[in-house]
Amino acid sequence: MKAMRYTLDQLNTMAVDGFVTALAGIFEHSPWVPETAAGQRPFASIDALHKTMSQVVEEAGEARQLALINAHPELAGKAAVRGELTAESTREQSGAGLGQCTQEEFDKLQRLNAEYREKFGFPFILAVRGYDRHGIIANFESRVNHTRDEEMRASLDQIYRIARFRLDELIGA
Numbered sequence: 001m002k003a004m005r006y007t008l009d010q011l012n013t014m015a016v017d018g019f020v021t022a023l024a025g026i027f028e029h030s031p032w033v034p035e036t037a038a039g040q041r042p043f044a045s046i047d048a049l050h051k052t053m054s055q056v057v058e059e060a061g062e063a064r065q066l067a068l069i070n071a072h073p074e075l076a077g078k079a080a081v082r083g084e085l086t087a088e089s090t091r092e093q094s095g096a097g098l099g100q101c102t103q104e105e106f107d108k109l110q111r112l113n114a115e116y117r118e119k120f121g122f123p124f125i126l127a128v129r130g131y132d133r134h135g136i137i138a139n140f141e142s143r144v145n146h147t148r149d150e151e152m153r154a155s156l157d158q159i160y161r162i163a164r165f166r167l168d169e170l171i172g173a
Contacts (some may be wrong), residue, residue, distance in 0.1 A: 012042035029071035127161035
């Protein structure tokens with residue numbers, strides 16, 4: 001099912017609750033992001049909207065940033081297996097071929113998910129568009145060796161990439 005599309009003009013002129021609802025899937029389970037950004041309308045471009053929403057997250061403080069990071073599902077994790085992902089996450093993970101993992105690849109992802117969460121206290125996040133499952137696993141194996149601060153930054157940067165992809169899908173001319 002294709003997501004509803006909006007024009008930037010529609011988003012700029014709708015009521016705050018409509019704006020928040022329309023953009024609710026951009027930052028995973030975090031309507032506070034578009035809610036905070038709504039007061040800065042009108043946006044001249046998708047870039048301006050994305051920059052504002054990303055800045056909202058940057059200024060939110062570590063506790064809220066961690067809540068946002070933790071709102072994201074693990075790649076090929078339990079939520080995916082149970083069919084509990086958001087529509088956006090389902091499209092993104094299946095588009096990267098995670099549903100076609102061999103048992104060995106799936107087991108490796110499960111091991112990496114557990115190791116990463118144990119080390120950092122939050123899930124591994126990667127904007128998977130443009131990656132296949134082999135690239136995702138290689139990225140995962142590399143990043144699990146980073147420091148927590150490096151991974152907090154990497155996770156937020158990946159969330160901003162995901163948000164931009166989602167905005168581009170949501171907003172039409």
